[in-house]
Amino acid sequence: MDDIKANRRRDDSPKPFVYAPSQSWDGNDGRWSTFIVRVGSPEQNFRVVPSTSGHETFIPVPEGCIESDPTDCGSLRGAMPFNGKESSGFLTNASSTWKPVGLYTLNLGDRLGIQENGLFGLDNVGLMLQNSGGVELSDQVVAGIATKDFYLGLFGLGVKPSNFTDFENPQPAFMRTLKDQNKIPSLSFAYTAGAAYRIPQLPGSLTLGGYDASRFTPNDQTFSFSTDDSRVLSVGLQRITALNTLLGSRSLLTSSTLTLIDSTVPHIWLPRDACDKFAEAFGLTYDPNTDLYLVNDTMHDKLTELQPTITFNLGNDNNVAKAVTIQMPYGAFDLQASHPYYENATNYFPIRRAANDTQYTLGRTFLQEAYVIADYERSNFSVYQSKFESKTPEQQIIAISTPSKAGNPNDNNNTEGVASQPDDSGLSTGAKAGIGAGIGVLVLALLALAFLWYRRRKSTQKSAKHEPPPQEVQGDIPGAELPVPREKYEMDQGDLPGSRGGAELDSKPSRLLLSDDASKYPFRNQAELPAGPLRYEMDADHGKGGKAATRGDVIHEMDGSNFVVQESRDFKQI
Numbered sequence: 188m189d190d191i192k193a194n195r196r197r198d199d200s201p202k203p204f205v206y207a208p209s210q211s212w213d214g215n216d217g218r219w220s221t222f223i224v225r226v227g228s229p230e231q232n233f234r235v236v237p238s239t240s241g242h243e244t245f246i247p248v249p250e251g252c253i254e255s256d257p258t259d260c261g262s263l264r265g266a267m268p269f270n271g272k273e274s275s276g277f278l279t280n281a282s283s284t285w286k287p288v289g290l291y292t293l294n295l296g297d298r299l300g301i302q303e304n305g306l307f308g309l310d311n312v313g314l315m316l317q318n319s320g321g322v323e324l325s326d327q328v329v330a331g332i333a334t335k336d337f338y339l340g341l342f343g344l345g346v347k348p349s350n351f352t353d354f355e356n357p358q359p360a361f362m363r364t365l366k367d368q369n370k371i372p373s374l375s376f377a378y379t380a381g382a383a384y385r386i387p388q389l390p391g392s393l394t395l396g397g398y399d400a401s402r403f404t405p406n407d408q409t410f411s412f413s414t415d416d417s418r419v420l421s422v423g424l425q426r427i428t429a430l431n432t433l434l435g436s437r438s439l440l441t442s443s444t445l446t447l448i449d450s451t452v453p454h455i456w457l458p459r460d461a462c463d464k465f466a467e468a469f470g471l472t473y474d475p476n477t478d479l480y481l482v483n484d485t486m487h488d489k490l491t492e493l494q495p496t497i498t499f500n501l502g503n504d505n506n507v508a509k510a511v512t513i514q515m516p517y518g519a520f521d522l523q524a525s526h527p528y529y530e531n532a533t534n535y536f537p538i539r540r541a542a543n544d545t546q547y548t549l550g551r552t553f554l555q556e557a558y559v560i561a562d563y564e565r566s567n568f569s570v571y572q573s574k575f576e577s578k579t580p581e582q583q584i585i586a587i588s589t590p591s592k593a594g595n596p597n598d599n600n601n602t603e604g605v606a607s608q609p610d611d612s613g614l615s616t617g618a619k620a621g622i623g624a625g626i627g628v629l630v631l632a633l634l635a636l637a638f639l640w641y642r643r644r645k646s647t648q649k650s651a652k653h654e655p656p657p658q659e660v661q662g663d664i665p666g667a668e669l670p671v672p673r674e675k676y677e678m679d680q681g682d683l684p685g686s687r688g689g690a691e692l693d694s695k696p697s698r699l700l701l702s703d704d705a706s707k708y709p710f711r712n713q714a715e716l717p718a719g720p721l722r723y724e725m726d727a728d729h730g731k732g733g734k735a736a737t738r739g740d741v742i743h744e745m746d747g748s749n750f751v752v753q754e755s756r757d758f759k760q761i
Contacts, residue, residue, distance in 0.1 A: 201372050203397025203586050204322060204365070207315055208390040209234050212383050213265055215338045216453045217522040217537065219551060220381035220391035221265060224342055225313035225321075226329055227282030231274065232316065234265035235340035236551065237378055237393055238451040239420055239559065241295050242345030242360040243328045244312055245305065248276040251333030257526060265339045277331050284325070285310045288351055293330065295451060296337070298545050303337075305330030307351065312361060314342075322370055328358050335527055341451060344376045344395075346563050347416055362395065362563075371396030374563035375587040379403070379573050380450060380554040384518035389575060392558075400583040403558035403571035408511050410503060412566040420448040420561060420568055424547070425510055426500040427461065431493045432468035433486075439464045439497075443505075446547040448559060448570070453522075456541040456548040469495070471536050479524060482534040490517055499553070501570055511570050515556045522552070564590055 212218040213234055221234035226246055233246045252260035252275045261275035268274060269281075279285045288307040295301070310329050315321030328349045332340070348357035365371045377398030381391035392402050413421040427440040440461050457465075462480070465471060470486035473479075482490070495517045502510040523532040537552045549557075561568040574580070 200586075200588075201369050201396065203584055204314070204371050204395040205399075205582065205584060206321075206393040206395060207319070208381065208393070210390060212388075213263075213339055214453070215263065215335075215525045215528065217552070218383040219339070219453070220383070221339065222342060222391070222393060223267075223315055224340070225311075225315075225317060225323070226277060227279075227310050228284040229270075229281070230311075230313065230317060231269050231277055231281070232267040233277070233340045234267065235342045236380075236450065237391075238295070238341040238343045238345075238449075239378065239561070240345065240417065240447070240449045240451050241341055241343030242347045242362070243295075243330055243341075243343045243349060244361065245293070245295075245330045245332050245337060245341040245343075246277045247340055248306065248331035248333055249278070251276060251335065263338075263526075276333075277329075279306070279308065279331065282310055286326070288328075291330075291351060293332065293334075293337075295341070299452065299456065299548070300542075301334070301336045303332070303334035305332050307331075309358070322365065324361060324364050324368075326358075327361055327364070337451075344378070344561070345419075346374050365395060372586045373397075373589045375561060377558065377560040378450065378554065379558040380551050382519065382555045382573075382575065384516075384521065385575050387577075387579065389579065394584060397584055397586045398558075398560050400585050401574070401580040403574050406511055406569075406571060408502070408509060409567050409569050410501075412563075412568065418447050419563075419566075420559065421445055422448065422501050422570070423503045424499065424549070425502050425505065427457075427497065428500075429468055429495055429497045431495040433470050433489065433493070434468050437464065437468045439468065444544065444547050446549055448549045448553065448557075450551045450554050452548060452550040453552055454537045454539045454548070454550045455552055456539045456546045456550070458547070459540050462538055462540050465536070465538055469536060477524070477528050478539060479528065480536045480538055482521075482536055484534075487521075487534050491521070493517075499549070513553070513557045513570065513572055515553070519552060519555045560587075562587055 206222055209221045209223045211221050211234055213221045214236075219236050221236055224233050224235050224244060224246070225231070226233065226244070235244075235246065238245075247261070247264040247266055249261070251264065257263060259273070261273060264276070266274040266276050269278070279287070286309040288309065290304055291307050293301070293303050293305045307328065307330050309326045311323060311325050312327040312329065313321055313323035343360065344362060346360050346363045348359050348363070350357050359367070362371075362374060362376070366374050373396050375396055375398075377392070377394045379392050379402055382389050392399050410422050412419040415421070422445070423443055424440065424446040425443045426438065429437050429439055441458070441464075444458065462473075466473065466480060469482070469490060471480040471482060474481050497515045497517075497520070499513045499515070500507075500510045501513065520536050522535055522537050524535045525532045537550070541547050556573050558571040558573045559568060560571075
């Protein structure tokens, strides 16, 4: 009976959601495998790319297409036909379920200098085409974007809630709601961007709550999440080496760096000296107008003939044995940039100059040849070499389960196959009898040991009566063990700081609402949010100014319930 109940629980547990790609390759800075989202009522469809650092859904709006854009601007940005006509973007007034929130900064890509606005609201969001086995959730955070810094829409894979006016009303992320509604087994995802340059072409792979074991070569390395919840997939980039370049074999990275894996952006952002080494080894020409590295026709033909290989070594220490190696062919870097970068498609090499160390990024280009699995409940992730075969592989979907409170929160093997079989010990009756006899002998041995311990303890107590009582220890006991806090495996929604609550909006002069056309869409009704109260508590073992307390110092500790309130700012219109 217990086996039947266990099997029923296994059958009732949610399976990973396999987010099928659109089978289209889109983008103005490369050919990217896209995925379809449905927004609104009636549904409007968009081809988007996953964002490993975002947690909201971004879709283009009509204001992003202006007269100087191609006539099929909307389609180029991923908008699919709506009501039998070509669409230039999301029509909020055509959705009966749209609940406007307001105009806010996007907060995604700001470290790379992308500081743009989005028209935020809540609406129904579904994954994949209707009636194709996808999922749909209501009241999800959606941002309409016009900026071409995000040419295609984005589907956020993060779990951080969104806050718009305060921290009291957080809007949960799509991934969080999926888990809360028992539609996926855990807060986790696995993603690789796909490769249009491979023969045969292999589209991207995205699994929510699990991973596809057929798409990567396993390794045993796992990395902990960054404590910065906007950069959880941060890892050490130890080395970049290249073979068969114009100069032969070359080392392209002067020193190791901490870098972010982020599919939100297409490029690889590196230190200036590393970009210079790339330019020398691959014959690249820097264009200051677009900040891109171009490849002229002569160099392109030569590199296509040489077929260089570029290797990235990832690891959080200098132990080569623990490094994860990702090898990338030249085809992964052989991209073209078009409007609005250039009027005609132009060959370029997708590296960018980072202004500082916060900009070091391994973007979507890197994820063409790398497969990443992120587990928010264990706060770790893994990076693997993507696998490419002569034919499209058969999926091997494996669930990532929620950690058991009785188990090890760092147990990376806490997974079960989607089609796992009922447990069966396979022991014979004789074997079971032998095990029972062994247990009986063990119990008798333990009883004997307990009896001997009791006799010795009784003897010790008798001798202790003739000894003077021990002197009582005054003050704190050195080496006293602190109470062990209750273990916590899954991040509560309240533990994650929201993306906008308590933060000031851009204080720059008024800008466009969303569009590049300054004459049509003035920036209006921008609100500056109030700064929240600040709490100050002095450490009990520290004195004034943060210096360590000495004997004789008077230490005043501020009660945690008393706090200094910073002057609040009212909303203001700009």
